[in-house]
């Protein structure tokens with residue numbers, strides 16, 4: 001369910017798939033079987049890391065209720081939180097998942113923004 005438009009194959013035109021495959025060189029802060037993390041090219045705070053699944057999943061709405069998807073989503077958040085602590089963000093951080101055009105998503109390969117190192121404001125723009 002919900003997976004029809006999500007082939008999960010690498011998209012040759014996707015910049016994040018290219019990063020996963022090493023076609024665009026990037027220094028990984030974290031690398032597991034399921035995900036990689038690297039610094040955002042245009043940081044919005046002293047710490048701004050992107051955590052992405054290796055699989056090309058367009059956005060969070062493409063996840064289904066199957067166990068594999070639930071585990072992957074849980075892993076993304078758990079690893080993001082663990083990385084935040086490794087990066088000394090004990091005093092707080094923000095995880096952001098922009099989704100779709102109205103959500104401000106510009107790269108259509110799911111990613112968690114891990115942002116920290118300064119006081120965040122609310123509401124976001």
Ligand code: AMP
Nearest residue numbers: 015039040041042098104105106107108
């Ligand atoms: P979003 O607007 O939520 O889709 O976020 C996409 C993010 O990807 C933006 O914060 C960009 O700065 C970042 N970005 C785009 N290209 C690269 C790249 N080659 N390496 C690292 N970050 C990138």
Ligand code: ZN
Nearest residue numbers: 014017056109
């Ligand atoms: Zn991709």
